[in-house]
Amino acid sequence: MKILWHSNGPAPLSNTGYGVQTALFTPRIRDMGHEVAISCMTAITGFPSTWEDMPLLPAGLTAYSADVLPQHARHFFGRDPGLVIVHYDAWAIPPETVHGLATACWSPVHSDKMSAPDRAFYALTEAVPMSYSQHGVKAMRAAGLSPLYVPHGVDTGVFRPLSDDERARARAELNIPPGAFVVAAVGANKGTDPPRKGWGELFHGFARFRERHPDAVLVCHTLAATPDQWGLDMRPIIADLGIGDSVIFSEDYAQVCGLYPASYVAKLTGCADVLANPSWGEGFGLAILQALACGVPVIVGDNSAQTELCPKTVGWRVSCQPYWFWRDQANWACPSIGGLAAALENAWRARGSVSLRSRCRQFAESYDADLVAATYWKPAVEMLEQLAGAARIRPPGNGGSVPLPTREVDGLRWLARGQHTDDWISVAHEDALEPVLSGLLPEGGVLLDVGAHVGRWALRLAGKASRVIAVEAHPDTAAALRYHVTLNGLDDKVTVIECAAWDSHARLAMADENLKVTGGSTRVIDTDAPVAELPLKAWQVEAWPLDAILDDDTNQIDLFKLDVEGADLHALRGMAMMLRQCRPVLFIEDHSIYGYYEQADLLALLDELGYDAEPFIARLAGDRQAPYVIARPRDDG
Numbered sequence: 001m002k003i004l005w006h007s008n009g010p011a012p013l014s015n016t017g018y019g020v021q022t023a024l025f026t027p028r029i030r031d032m033g034h035e036v037a038i039s040c041m042t043a044i045t046g047f048p049s050t051w052e053d054m055p056l057l058p059a060g061l062t063a064y065s066a067d068v069l070p071q072h073a074r075h076f077f078g079r080d081p082g083l084v085i086v087h088y089d090a091w092a093i094p095p096e097t098v099h100g101l102a103t104a105c106w107s108p109v110h111s112d113k114m115s116a117p118d119r120a121f122y123a124l125t126e127a128v129p130m131s132y133s134q135h136g137v138k139a140m141r142a143a144g145l146s147p148l149y150v151p152h153g154v155d156t157g158v159f160r161p162l163s164d165d166e167r168a169r170a171r172a173e174l175n176i177p178p179g180a181f182v183v184a185a186v187g188a189n190k191g192t193d194p195p196r197k198g199w200g201e202l203f204h205g206f207a208r209f210r211e212r213h214p215d216a217v218l219v220c221h222t223l224a225a226t227p228d229q230w231g232l233d234m235r236p237i238i239a240d241l242g243i244g245d246s247v248i249f250s251e252d253y254a255q256v257c258g259l260y261p262a263s264y265v266a267k268l269t270g271c272a273d274v275l276a277n278p279s280w281g282e283g284f285g286l287a288i289l290q291a292l293a294c295g296v297p298v299i300v301g302d303n304s305a306q307t308e309l310c311p312k313t314v315g316w317r318v319s320c321q322p323y324w325f326w327r328d329q330a331n332w333a334c335p336s337i338g339g340l341a342a343a344l345e346n347a348w349r350a351r352g353s354v355s356l357r358s359r360c361r362q363f364a365e366s367y368d369a370d371l372v373a374a375t376y377w378k379p380a381v382e383m384l385e386q387l388a389g390a391a392r393i394r395p396p397g398n399g400g401s402v403p404l405p406t407r408e409v410d411g412l413r414w415l416a417r418g419q420h421t422d423d424w425i426s427v428a429h430e431d432a433l434e435p436v437l438s439g440l441l442p443e444g445g446v447l448l449d450v451g452a453h454v455g456r457w458a459l460r461l462a463g464k465a466s467r468v469i470a471v472e473a474h475p476d477t478a479a480a481l482r483y484h485v486t487l488n489g490l491d492d493k494v495t496v497i498e499c500a501a502w503d504s505h506a507r508l509a510m511a512d513e514n515l516k517v518t519g520g521s522t523r524v525i526d527t528d529a530p531v532a533e534l535p536l537k538a539w540q541v542e543a544w545p546l547d548a549i550l551d552d553d554t555n556q557i558d559l560f561k562l563d564v565e566g567a568d569l570h571a572l573r574g575m576a577m578m579l580r581q582c583r584p585v586l587f588i589e590d591h592s593i594y595g596y597y598e599q600a601d602l603l604a605l606l607d608e609l610g611y612d613a614e615p616f617i618a619r620l621a622g623d624r625q626a627p628y629v630i631a632r633p634r635d636d637g
Helices: 017-031 069-077 116-124 134-142 164-173 199-212 235-241 252-256 262-270 286-293 337-349 354-365 369-388 431-440 456-463 475-487 568-573 576-582 599-608
Strands: 002-007 035-040 049-051 054-057 082-086 102-107 128-131 181-186 216-221 247-249 274-277 298-301 315-318 320-325 330-335 406-409 412-415 446-450 467-472 494-498 506-512 522-524 539-544 559-562 585-589 611-620 624-633
Touching: 002 017, 002 069, 017 035, 017 054, 017 286, 017 369, 035 069, 054 069, 069 082, 082 369, 102 116, 102 369, 128 134, 128 369, 164 262, 181 199, 181 262, 181 286, 181 337, 199 216, 199 235, 199 274, 199 330, 199 337, 216 262, 262 286, 274 286, 274 337, 286 298, 286 354, 298 337, 315 337, 330 337, 412 475, 431 456, 431 559, 431 585, 431 611, 431 624, 446 456, 456 467, 456 475, 456 494, 467 475, 475 494, 475 539, 559 568, 568 576, 568 599, 599 611, 599 624
Parallel strands: 002 035, 002 082, 035 054, 082 102, 102 128, 181 216, 181 274, 216 247, 274 298, 298 315, 446 467, 446 559, 467 494, 559 585
Antiparallel strands: 049 054, 320 330, 406 412, 506 522, 506 539, 585 624, 611 624
16 A cells, blocks of 8 residues: 655654654554655655655645645555555644545644544544544544554664663763762753643752752753744743753754754663653653653653553652643643652652663563554554555454444444545435335345445345345445445345446456545446556456346346446346346436437337336435436236
8 A cells, every 4th residue: 555654754854753753653564565655744845855765755835734745645646545644733734635535643632632623623534533642542532533542652772771881971971960860851842832841840840859959960852942932941940940050951953953863862861860751741752651661760740641651660640730721622731840849759769779660661662663563553554554445345353453434324334434435425325216216125025236336225225125136346346345234234135246247248447437446436448548548547347247147046136226337238138037037126327318328228228128117317415416217027028
């Protein structure tokens, strides 16, 4: 499958948490057998490039590069089905950007519930929600979504416990005084309304702690000062608290220019006695996990995803009070300054504990990138491959541990994969025909549904019929039809036949001119046309006269529904014997209006087969009309 990964460019090109996760997982997903391109919100501008043999597509002109996302997708996918994975906050992507694209959004939830802008994105798209955290899963479910859980991961080879000699060298390189109690803090200095990473509370808590432990040092991997309105100028608060001589910052310029490799962060964190990152809200908390992988215990706010990353065996959770954040229309959580000072005191008492450091490392190993890729990404991508239409749908129970999205309509479950498919036909199409079709089928009768698509009528009429024979030509659509039959427990009642109804045995090429998965306009195409003019790739399908393939015991058919996108005359000629034997009522969608044949030819063939035909026009939703023919056998037939 072709996957367009839309996020910050990969580390080291973009040394953000998003860049780190992009660097960890795009190569692993590629190595599962997929073709991956990275659409970079950051890292490169104005030209394409490559990284790890994967295309890097440049940032656009608008925030979060939403202006180029759909063009990147269609350029990369070409005429093949593909999947967009947005690895960022959902609210950052305008819903219209992913319209018609198979999309999954690997997005954070850092407030006490999903933010209003995030909820709006999912309400206006059919993107598959994916959460980094169990907190996010719970919040998404509370919002009525069915999310996947795929946590962030850590490179446990880079982030590992340091030996005593390595710790000593790292402290010397950072100009940390010998024997100091070291508190590390790693996070972005971004935002002022309020600063989400809780820098002010941390400085206050550290100042109280340092009154009792003047040898304590706070090492911050963040910007000490930022341009106006970007983040905070940390210097005034540090000076006001009188802790300027015990706070060490990484160099601003080197951070902005990406000159610090992951190994630097691993050394800074690994030489600490504790990491303190008391955020007001986290979608995941990568710095917390990286510290634990280094065998360093952590202090966090007892809120959002931080809680699950800090069980009591590996650190200390600080109580918080709610803060209503108007932009999210949800609560963030302000960490207690007194709680931070107390947690630092507890960390000071536990300094040097071998068993504590061992528990931290053991906990982090469950988030190792290779393990996360195999345990969470692999089954998720297997499902998303079916969702995108790049792989044929497998029956429920045999399609992996992650189910495809569905919805319930008319007491039945139906696939709901999005606007890149014509799955919608199963739930919102030809509603006006229900009383007509139901009236033509006698109670306990047998329905032959030729051109059954994904089973809209085959499954609905199965409640009245004693048996349904559903014939579908396109293999992908037939797979979706079988999925629906099994999903709704109708295997004993509905028989699926995968073939094209024709007047001779042949191999036919079929495709959908609207470029949809399970396309409702899938038809036989002219394979003599230039390849560039063919809609998507044409599938070769087996075509048979239905007289030749229907079961020998099919001696009763009461209603024959025919909807085969212009192959009507071929299908009817190929079942002349069955029509003479069973004399069913015929319900035919008349495709003569599209120029596939003349209506007079259809009526003449029906007359030849011994049927009286009654054309009629059905009024459908959206002020549309469609022509049909009901044909009944003549008494003298």
